[in-house]
Amino acid sequence: MSSVLDSVNQRTQLVGENRLELLLFNLGSYQTFAINVFKVQEVVSLQKLFAMPGSHPSVIGVVNMRGITIPVINLPQAIGMRPMEVNEDCNLIITEYNRTIQAFLVGKIDQIVNTNWGSIQPPPKTAGRHHYLTAITQIERGKVNNIVEIIDVEKVLAEIITYDTSISEGVLDHSIAEHFHGKRILIVDDSPTARNLVRETLSTVGLEIIEASDGLQALNLLKQWADEGKKITDELLMMITDAEMPEMDGYKLTYEIRNDERMSDLYIALNTSLSGSFNDAMVEKVGCNKFISKFQPDKLVEVVQDRLRETMK
Template sequence: MASILDTVDQRTNLVGENRLELLLFHLQGRQLFAINVFKVKEVVKLPALNKLPNSHPKISGVAAIRGESIPVINLREAIGLKPLPVDEQCNLIITEYNRTVQGFLVGKVEHIVNMNWGEIMPPPSSVGRNHYLTAITKLEREGVVELVEIIDVEKVLAEIVEYKLSISEGVVDTEISQEFIGRKILHVDDSSTARKQVDGTLSQLGIEIIPACNGRQALDILQGWADQGKKVEDEILMLITDAEMPVMDGYKLTNEIRNDPRMAGLHIVLNTSLSGSFNQAMVEKVGCDDFLSKFQPDSLVEVVQKRLKDKISKN
């Protein structure tokens, strides 16, 4: 199972195809859960854990993996269920999000499935606002259709590792601070946690965020402006998009924009929680203008500010 991590070249073959790979696992019982393979470094049997004094209650301990100390999160407890008992049946999914490495304590790990983002649906509204799902899908196995719940890992981590929204002193160029006010940015992300972070940071500058939950929604907004004869680049300063989203991912969205002459020049920033080297491969292949790690408010402001300065200098 430790070999599930593909090379960057192999992974980039999915880019532009609106496809993803999901790692399926159980937390306890028959229910299937999943996370995107893009975020997974490896899967190992649960090693011995060392308790970490004064740590978050949902952290079961620290595992030593090849010389690296990795915090282990009891994923069942983290999504509001009873903690998964720590025993020899447990596995550890080691992931990398937002430049940090953490392990998720899970039960049985099954296999990887390759799917189309069009098969991935947002959670039904009936589940309320406090759920930990970013999407759901269905999988047919041996004639039986099973529901797969895709976990919103960003929400899980945000409740354990508090992400700041404040902008450090000196980041904003005071000479152009008034130029931010009234500017609009289209932000696309299926995670409500990520949408709140971007809006909470940029609203401090007077920027208005137009939210969309997936690439299809964002493309409909952009095409709507273009159909009305509006110049998309005059409507918004830039598009900030997540990579992985139901219905249409950020890679496919970028590809659709670049192939439409009415909006091909739109400035697009890929905003993901993937590692830097992988992001760079994505940016180069898809045709984004820049990439940005999630939950980095100063970096977010710097990217927006650079784009604003470029736009001002051209006018």
């Protein structure tokens, strides 16, 4: 296990084309779960827990690591399973999402696998709307294909952390606000929670929101409009896309758009919970116009306003 854990830091720096690496683990049952390695800072054995009175029921305490106090979330409890028993066999996955650091209590760490977003599928529609999965995939073990369930960490955190979707006073430019009405924005994200938060923020200023749950779905929509002779920039003010999605990720989606002359001038903002390596230089490299760290309503509105001003020149 040590070789797997030692490689996490290095692997979090990798950026592939429509590829991802998954950290596999269990939650005290036979099922295999996963999260994207890009979100992982490190994996450590269980540290001493300190109680945090008044916290969310799934937050079982905090740990102190190198002077940083990190909340620990009992992951199976947070996704509706039987709470993990805290013992020496547990591990902590330290992650960074949306500019916050948290630790997830899990069981055995399995391995890291490299796969393609094309092999990642959304959960079956019959699973309903209350599950905590963002996708599923299959990993071959010998002659057997095992199902791996990829956890929607953004949904888990949204139920623990209250994300405010309101816009701060003074952010909205009222001199151009009326021009939002009739403008449409395409939101591309595999997490319903993330799409809802963006929609709640932008719909309040009068924007019409179109949603797609993965890059391939978004690309097919854009191609359909182009095939019908529609000018994409007349149809959309801009597109806001996540980086990590089943079928086709945000980088591949951007590449496909930039290489189709019928839609190549579409304004694209990358909206992701990833941080660290993902900065303005990376956005420029993949061909996006702007980077927005997730769940910052003020920043979201500012970017949309800047785009609107450009179209009004």
